[in-house]
Amino acid sequence: MRYLTKDERREAILQAAMRVALAEGLAAMTVRRIAAEAGVATGQVHHHFASVGELKSLTFVRLIRDLLDAEVVGEEASWRERLRAMLGSDEGGFEPYIRLWREAQILASRDADIRGAYVLTMEMWHQESVAIIQAGASAGEFTLSDRAENIAWRLIGLVCGLDGIYVLNMPEMDDNAFNSHLDKSITLELY
Incomplete structure (x- = not known):
């Protein structure tokens, strides 16, 4: 059996924390639960991370980075398809990440570590x-009537608002309605 270096052990603990977060949520991320998942003593978790808050925030940022980097559409996709995938993919495998995002949004109001991580991921x-x-504007696919930064914030705000309504399971905001509103807003902003 090979011993892990300090960096390898830290990464193994972080990977275990990521598995716990995706399967059970941020609230389940106790030192004891993460240590059990990683197969290490709880002291190892404390040794490699200043606090459980630091570990939670690093875990959340890493998972959201993975989500943002996921290949949802291929290289041949239009810029609209790429933007659509970035703002709200229908890929069912992302549901654990979306649940985590929603949980972090709630926790951000009372947990400074999560708030910092949430702001960073936004x-x-x-x-x-x-x-x-x-890139879509440079390729001639999009027409910008405002700065790209402002358009992006408006579209992200719309997605967050629609998601807030979506989780209420209101019949007026099913998958089709969500997609329709987002697609219409992309058209209004960029075409």
Whole structure:
């Protein structure tokens, strides 16, 4: 059996925390639960991370980075399809990430570590959206009536608002309605 370096052990604990977060949520991320998942003593978790708050926030940021980097559409996709995928993919495998995002939004109001991580991930999402909008404009597919940064925030705000209504299971906001509203807003903003 090979011993892990300090960095390898830290990464193994972080990977375990990511598995716990996706399967059970941020609230389930106790030192004891993460240590059990990683197969280490609880002292190892404390040794590698300053606090459970730090570990939760790092885990959340890493998982959202994975979500933002996921290949949802291929290289041949139009800029509209790429933007649509960045703002709200219908890919069912992303549901654990979306549940985590919703939980972090709620926890952000009372947990400074999660709030910082949530703000960072919103900025990451915004940057990715801006890059797609700018690339689509450069390719001649999008027409910008405002700065790409402003358009991206409006579209992200719309998605967050629609998602807030969607989770209420109102019959007026099913998958089709969500997609229709988002598609119409993309058209109004960029065409």
